[in-house]
Amino acid sequence: MTNPPELRPAAPAPGPLRSPAARRWLVGGRVQGVGYRPFVYRLAHRLGVAGWVRNLTGRVEIVAQAPAHVLASFAKALCDEAPPLAGPVVLEGGPVTARPATGFSIRDSLASGPAAVHVPPDYFTCDQCLGEMLAPGNRRYRYPFINCTQCGPRYTLIDRLPYDRPHTAMAGFPLCPECAREYHDPLDRRFHAQPLACPACGPQALFSDAAGRSLTGEAALQGCLEALRAGRIVALKGTGGYHLICDGTDEAAVARLRRRKRRPHQPLALMVPWTGPDGLAWARRIATLGPEEAGLLRGPMRPIVLCPARPAAPAAPGVAPGLAEVGLMLPYSPLHHLLLHELDAPVVATSGNISGEPVLTDNAEAAVRLAGVADAFLHHDRPVRRPADDPVYRVIAGRPRPLRLGRGVAPLELELPAPVSRPTLAVGAQMKSTVALAWDDRVVISPHIGDLGSVRAETVFEQVIADLQRLYGVKAAHLVCDAHTGYRSARWARSRGLPLTRVGHHAAHASALAGEHRPPGQALMFTWDGTGLGDDGTLWGGEALLGRPGQWRRVGSWRPFRLPGAERAIRQPWRTALALCWEAGLDAFDGHCPDERLRHLWRRGVNCPVTTAVGRLFDGAAALCGLVHESTHEGQGPMRLEAVCGPHGGAAPAPPLYRDESGVWRSDWAPLLAPLMDRAVPLARRAADFHAGLAAALVQQALAVRREQPLSHVGLTGGVFQNRVLTGLAAAQLERHGFQVMLPREVPGNDAGISYGQVLEAAARTCDERP
Ligand SMILES: [Zn+2]
Numbered sequence: 214m215t216n217p218p219e220l221r222p223a224a225p226a227p228g229p230l231r232s233p234a235a236r237r238w239l240v241g242g243r244v245q246g247v248g249y250r251p252f253v254y255r256l257a258h259r260l261g262v263a264g265w266v267r268n269l270t271g272r273v274e275i276v277a278q279a280p281a282h283v284l285a286s287f288a289k290a291l292c293d294e295a296p297p298l299a300g301p302v303v304l305e306g307g308p309v310t311a312r313p314a315t316g317f318s319i320r321d322s323l324a325s326g327p328a329a330v331h332v333p334p335d336y337f338t339c340d341q342c343l344g345e346m347l348a349p350g351n352r353r354y355r356y357p358f359i360n361c362t363q364c365g366p367r368y369t370l371i372d373r374l375p376y377d378r379p380h381t382a383m384a385g386f387p388l389c390p391e392c393a394r395e396y397h398d399p400l401d402r403r404f405h406a407q408p409l410a411c412p413a414c415g416p417q418a419l420f421s422d423a424a425g426r427s428l429t430g431e432a433a434l435q436g437c438l439e440a441l442r443a444g445r446i447v448a449l450k451g452t453g454g455y456h457l458i459c460d461g462t463d464e465a466a467v468a469r470l471r472r473r474k475r476r477p478h479q480p481l482a483l484m485v486p487w488t489g490p491d492g493l494a495w496a497r498r499i500a501t502l503g504p505e506e507a508g509l510l511r512g513p514m515r516p517i518v519l520c521p522a523r524p525a526a527p528a529a530p531g532v533a534p535g536l537a538e539v540g541l542m543l544p545y546s547p548l549h550h551l552l553l554h555e556l557d558a559p560v561v562a563t564s565g566n567i568s569g570e571p572v573l574t575d576n577a578e579a580a581v582r583l584a585g586v587a588d589a590f591l592h593h594d595r596p597v598r599r600p601a602d603d604p605v606y607r608v609i610a611g612r613p614r615p616l617r618l619g620r621g622v623a624p625l626e627l628e629l630p631a632p633v634s635r636p637t638l639a640v641g642a643q644m645k646s647t648v649a650l651a652w653d654d655r656v657v658i659s660p661h662i663g664d665l666g667s668v669r670a671e672t673v674f675e676q677v678i679a680d681l682q683r684l685y686g687v688k689a690a691h692l693v694c695d696a697h698t699g700y701r702s703a704r705w706a707r708s709r710g711l712p713l714t715r716v717g718h719h720a721a722h723a724s725a726l727a728g729e730h731r732p733p734g735q736a737l738m739f740t741w742d743g744t745g746l747g748d749d750g751t752l753w754g755g756e757a758l759l760g761r762p763g764q765w766r767r768v769g770s771w772r773p774f775r776l777p778g779a780e781r782a783i784r785q786p787w788r789t790a791l792a793l794c795w796e797a798g799l800d801a802f803d804g805h806c807p808d809e810r811l812r813h814l815w816r817r818g819v820n821c822p823v824t825t826a827v828g829r830l831f832d833g834a835a836a837l838c839g840l841v842h843e844s845t846h847e848g849q850g851p852m853r854l855e856a857v858c859g860p861h862g863g864a865a866p867a868p869p870l871y872r873d874e875s876g877v878w879r880s881d882w883a884p885l886l887a888p889l890m891d892r893a894v895p896l897a898r899r900a901a902d903f904h905a906g907l908a909a910a911l912v913q914q915a916l917a918v919r920r921e922q923p924l925s926h927v928g929l930t931g932g933v934f935q936n937r938v939l940t941g942l943a944a945a946q947l948e949r950h951g952f953q954v955m956l957p958r959e960v961p962g963n964d965a966g967i968s969y970g971q972v973l974e975a976a977a978r979t980c981d982e983r984p
């Protein structure tokens with residue numbers, strides 16, 4: 214291992230300084246697990262500065278002594294030249310008494326309170342490590358677990374803080390002499406790289422298949438490649454758990470994966486080889502990348518990015534059937550780089566789990582539970598301490614929006630608008646579960662856990678809760694859950710015996726967005742989603758809430774309708790379509806026989822909960838167009854309807870707006886139905902007009918509210934606004950009317966953001982309760 218020459222001391226170690234000045238800094242921000250202290254050390258050596266640096270649980274304390282002009286350059290470089298992953302923020306800085314000093318040292322860490330602890334996420338392989346891995350002759354040539362202070366696993370590896378090797382899953386891998394030398398050399402770029410490894414002392418890949426073959430090292434990689442080329446499905450252990458992968462150009466392999474995973478239609482993500490000068494050459498063969506998509510794909514999170522698919526892309530049509538977009542991601546770990554580099558083709562990379570559960574992480578458990586899905590396994594022997602699924606992003610209204618938090622992002626650490634009075638744990642919703650832990654003025658959001666309701670999901674849910682509290686050294690004294698008593702998360706919270714606050718689903722959505730944007734005064738939040746329990750006991754999901762966290766009031770909604778069969782209507786959108794027709798006085802819809810028994814139950818309101826959810830309106834619309842009658846995954850109807858959109862027929866007339874007896878503005882969806890069924894109009898136009906109609910209704914509601922009170926800020930949140938046609942139209946029209954439009958930026962607008970919103974909503978209420 215050699216260092217770039219500028220990192221070597223330019224002169225012999227500095228002697229006592231003649232007329233030194235001395236300063237002390239306390240540096241916060243992202244300075245843990247990113248090589249910041251070694252960077253300070255090397256900087257001091259380069260500039261001839263004396264003193265020391267040490268960890269102060271999560272922060273870094275620096276005392277430096279040098280002639281004043283040298284100290285000035287040192288101070289500037291502390292932020293300007295920090296390593297790429299670091300995000301230093303100088304919290305304090307001031308002169309201290311100069312003392313005779315020689316050299317610069319890294320002192321032992323000092324433990325202190327939990328306030329400043331940062332848990333780093335998992336990082337993608339850096340360019341330098343990639344270069345070494347592909348350089349014949351390097352001692353880590355083709356080693357799939359190469360890493361350094363600037364890359365490699367973190368969150369999924371850490372047992373406890375402070376972040377030192379014995380406190381990680383690497384404790385079981387004693388360093389060989391060469392790695393030990395790198396680890397202890399402050400001038401080496403692997404100085405204190407905790408997951409440091411090499412072929413002699415680090416983790417190894419392990420391949421096994423149904424034929425009973427068992428291979429390690431390079432042979433394991435070759436075994437995996439052979440299986441992929443033969444159209445097999447491989448369960449591949451990555452950074453935060455298993456993927457199921459297969460050749461993304463092999464239609465038969467993709468179909469087999471779908472069949473075995475029982476996912477007939479849900480879009481699958483593709484991991485594409487890193488090729489060309491910017492790494493995106495392969496990605497561009499499959500999708501059209503705008504600057505936002507390109508930036509996201511290459512960005513430090515290495516997320517799955519939904520990108521517009523090219524018509525004749527070299528990928529199996531079964532990857533994202535019926536959709537206009539495809540989820541792409543670049544390799545993020547050295548193992549993925551090696552495999553994709555040799556394969557020179559995209560692979561389908563879907564979470565290694567049983568539908569909706571958290572991704573599997575344990576070798577033995579994966580071998581058992583994925584046995585019916587995978588033909589072969591590429592394991593490795595580095596334990597994954599906790600799952601982290603891939604994050605997902607989509608460019609909506611011109612900016613990247615998170616749809617799922619995960620590896621590379623989580624735990625997502627944010628600052629609260631105001632400190633919470635006691636440590637608070639918010640347990641989120643039921644689907645797309647995440648949890649959030651808040652203390653002082655900080656909040657940390659967990660990665661995507663999955664849909665609660667299975668044993669494994671609930672085990673991981675509890676593990677994540679315990680983990681976050683242990684890692685950050687914070688014990689929750691107050692819990693927050695959804696108002697829906699049937700949610701598993703809410704049931705868990707009730708069983709704890711701690712003070713508990715229940716928060717309405719849509720209030721949590723609204724507060725999450727308000728927490729990100731902090732609008733002055735009151736804001737109008739459109740919270741449109743699939744259904745959540747409302748204050749009046751009906752299923753909300755098309756609501757406009759006016760106010761601020763802790764004080765939301767419903768002012769806008771839709772004409773209510775009934776869901777025949779309740780939960781079953783979600784899986785069978787034809788039920789919703791029928792109910793909408795009956796409600797509007799239309800007899801039935803084309804393509805489906807009227808069901809007299811169902812109509813009878815609907816008339817009497819038996820098992821027909823009342824809803825205002827726009828997600829369900831979308832379901833009904835997709836069925837009325839003949840696109841999706843039975844849904845095999847969440848959001849299938851809405852996604853298909855969006856995908857078929859062409860240009861809409863100009864300014865859509867807004868659906869009728871009326872005021873109900875409680876003063877809530879309601880839009881009537883009824884006039885939107887008949888045009889959906891008009892087969893004389895092309896499907897692309899009908900779908901687009903439906904979107905335009907919803908956007909017009911939204912704008913009309915905002916204007917109606919503004920006529921009665923001052924209103925500048927309008928937010929769009931909830932799963933429905935993952936639809937970029939609708940969101941783009943609504944945002945543009947609101948802006949034309951002079952509104953400031955707020956959309957999710959760092960926290961997903963779908964139910965993954967509920968835990969964060971629960972924290973803000975509960976905190977605001979507590980403040981108000983105090984005298
Ligand atoms: Zn690296």
Ligand SMILES: [Zn+2]
Nearest residue numbers: 389392411414
């Ligand atoms: Zn080694």
